[in-house]
Amino acid sequence: MPARLPSWAWVTGLTTGAIAAVAVLAVQADQGTKPTAATSRPSASATADAKPSAGPEEEKEPAAVPADSGTGRRIVYSLGQKRVWLVDAGEAPRRSFEVWPGTVSPDPGSYTIGTRTEATTGSDGVQVEHIVYFAVKSGVNVAFSNAVDGSSPPPAAPDAKTGGIRVGKGDGEALWSFGTTGTTVRVVE
Structure with missing residues (x-):
């Protein structure tokens, strides 16, 4: 009767082989061509007042948290500014970003x-x-969410009843992490 290898020997052999294969692939990848990012630098003729446009996920100086937005850890949503702030317990805004509201807005x-x-x-x-639900108005659920493909929504038809407050993809991930069940959402004008 032939001798049978114990299972630990098989596992050790397979693990060693896998590590060796990964090491060989890593060396080959390191020796291959590397992609380079195309960089563009402003030319000497660029005007001093030219400013890049800031998207919803990037801005130079975040807007101040509205004074009438409460205290403590909270999400602040300004209807007029179409902006959200994630405010920590120490009253510091951790993140601020623009949003695209639906046709149904929550009351302040x-x-x-x-x-x-x-x-x-x-x-x-x-x-x-x-999707983070926090209100209902006129039978419509109001919630923050982001499109899976990262797009902003087209304008809704005026008679459509949509309560989704769309945010950028990175902002949606941050809001999801910050806005756990029970988190306060303060809606201001």
């Missing part, structure tokens, strides 16, 4: 995040993720 006041959904289809038919 304090709300609490009750339900969170990882992904679904929005009322506008767009695949969304990081």
Whole structure:
């Protein structure tokens, strides 16, 4: 009867072989061509007043948290500025970004995040993720979310009832991490 190898010997052999294969591939990858980023530098003729446009996820100087937005750890949503702030317990804004509101807006006041959904289809038919529900108005759920593909929503038809407040993809991830169930959402004018 032939001798049988114990299972630990098989596992050790397979692990050693896998490590060797990864090491060989890493050496080959290191010796290959490397991609280079194209860099563009402003020319000497660039005007001094030219300014790049800031997208929803990038801005030079964040807007100040509204004075009437409460205290403590909270999410602040300004209807007029179409902007959200994630404010920590020490009153410091951790992040601020522009949003694209739906056609149904919550009334100013304090709300609490009750339900969170990882992904679904929005009322506008767009695949969304990081959905954080905090209010209901006129039978429409109001929630922050971001499009899975990172796009901003097209303007909704005036008669459509959409309560989704769309945010940029990176902002949606930050809001999802910050806005756990029970987190206060303060809506201001």
